[in-house]
Amino acid sequence: MKLEQHQTQGAPTVKDRVVVRVPASTANLGPGFDSLGMALSLFSWVDLRPSTPEEGTTVTLLGDQVEGVATDKTNLVYVVAQEVFARAGVKLPELHITLRSDIPLTRGLGSSASAIVGALFAANELIGSPFTVDELFQMATAEENHPDNVGASLFGGIIAAAWDGTRAEAVRLNPPEALEALVVIPEFELSTKKARTILPQQLSLKDAVFNVSHSSLLTAALATGRLDLLRHAMRDKLHQPYRASLVPGMDAILRDAADHGALGAVLSGAGPTLLLLADSGSSDREEMVRFVTDAMAAEGISVTTQWLLPWPHGPEAVVLDSDDPKFELELSELLPVPAAAEVVR
Ligand SMILES: Nc1ncnc2c1ncn2[C@@H]1O[C@H](COP(=O)(O)OP(=O)(O)O)[C@@H](O)[C@H]1O
Numbered sequence: 352m353k354l355e356q357h358q359t360q361g362a363p364t365v366k367d368r369v370v371v372r373v374p375a376s377t378a379n380l381g382p383g384f385d386s387l388g389m390a391l392s393l394f395s396w397v398d399l400r401p402s403t404p405e406e407g408t409t410v411t412l413l414g415d416q417v418e419g420v421a422t423d424k425t426n427l428v429y430v431v432a433q434e435v436f437a438r439a440g441v442k443l444p445e446l447h448i449t450l451r452s453d454i455p456l457t458r459g460l461g462s463s464a465s466a467i468v469g470a471l472f473a474a475n476e477l478i479g480s481p482f483t484v485d486e487l488f489q490m491a492t493a494e495e496n497h498p499d500n501v502g503a504s505l506f507g508g509i510i511a512a513a514w515d516g517t518r519a520e521a522v523r524l525n526p527p528e529a530l531e532a533l534v535v536i537p538e539f540e541l542s543t544k545k546a547r548t549i550l551p552q553q554l555s556l557k558d559a560v561f562n563v564s565h566s567s568l569l570t571a572a573l574a575t576g577r578l579d580l581l582r583h584a585m586r587d588k589l590h591q592p593y594r595a596s597l598v599p600g601m602d603a604i605l606r607d608a609a610d611h612g613a614l615g616a617v618l619s620g621a622g623p624t625l626l627l628l629a630d631s632g633s634s635d636r637e638e639m640v641r642f643v644t645d646a647m648a649a650e651g652i653s654v655t656t657q658w659l660l661p662w663p664h665g666p667e668a669v670v671l672d673s674d675d676p677k678f679e680l681e682l683s684e685l686l687p688v689p690a691a692a693e694v695v696r
């Protein structure tokens with residue numbers, strides 16, 4: 352990411368500790384490839400404290416969803432935090448980093464985006480917030496190379512975004528009150544990088560028009576609460592047909608989910624997770640779970656299913672001085688997993 356030196360007004364006040372909780376995201380929502388995204392009630396945490404040359408940099412991993420994450424200075428959170436410091440003209444080469452994630456890695460639920468947004472937000476807060484949320488959005492988009500996941504994690508709710516390679520713009524929508532999400536998480540990983548390399552570099556005009564029109568219809572349907580249109584609007588010709596070969600069972604689930612209680616079904620981000628949307632007032636939740644579990648079992652794929660809610664908020668942060676009585680609390684004591692009732696849209 353090309354950095355310009357950001358002139359801060361005088362030396363920044365470096366805080367003693369910042370903890371940030373960031374929501375997961377489901378990107379694309381079908382036709383909105385690299386454009387539409389929705390934050391979900393699943394979270395990761397980033398905890399930063401300045402360290403010293405003697406103590407060096409440490410990376411502590413909490414929970415069972417961060418297995419395999421780098422614990423040295425190649426860690427994504429460390430790398431992104433250093434980019435913030437460099438841009439602000441601040442030197443903080445050594446950090447104590449603690450990470451927790453309830454977002455399965457490399458499954459299409461925006462774990463990398465949550466790490467990028469968490470690192471940007473926490474690093475910015477650690478040095479006195481020299482950057483605006485829009486500046487953080489630009490940095491996040493340049494780092495992830497698409498604005499959908501990072502926009503959803505940064506702004507919360509549903510976002511419609513566009514990036515021309517230089518400037519990213521996004522509009523946030525409040526999710527429809529009745530919307531619920533069933534995520535179907537296969538046991539295998541699928542890196543976003545791999546799922547992007549499989550995509551064609553060219554599309555027919557017919558398929559391009561199909562996606563532009565369905566993405567527009569989907570955005571308007573979500574903005575106006577027309578959940579009845581989702582089955583039609585959530586179709587895609589740009590990426591899902593080419594990624595289906597990487598996710599056994601996907602074709603059948605996307606084709607038939609609406610006949611088994613769902614409003615519609617799509618690949619979550621670059622997969623392999625599948626996303627089924629439901630209407631809390633009318634969808635047959637049990638039938639939805641039975642249908643997807645049977646469909647994936649027929650392909651010999653073991654899955655975890657989880658009901659989530661659209662999450663309306665972006666990152667939440669706690670900034671602490673070392674003399675604060677709460678200073679030594681564990682990160683998820685400072686920012687616990689919110690109860691579903693807290694989902695106030
Ligand atoms: N909490 C985290 N801290 C550091 N790195 C992370 C974290 N979460 C994800 N990552 C990085 O992001 C990679 C997964 O990114 P990606 O393939 O885009 O999958 P996803 O669909 O989860 O975004 C992980 O292999 C890891 O390198």
Ligand SMILES: N[C@@H](CCOP(=O)(O)O)C(=O)O
Nearest residue numbers: 378385459460461543620621
């Ligand atoms: N638009 C991207 C979204 C990737 O989302 P992720 O959660 O899989 O990282 C794509 O489809 O490649």
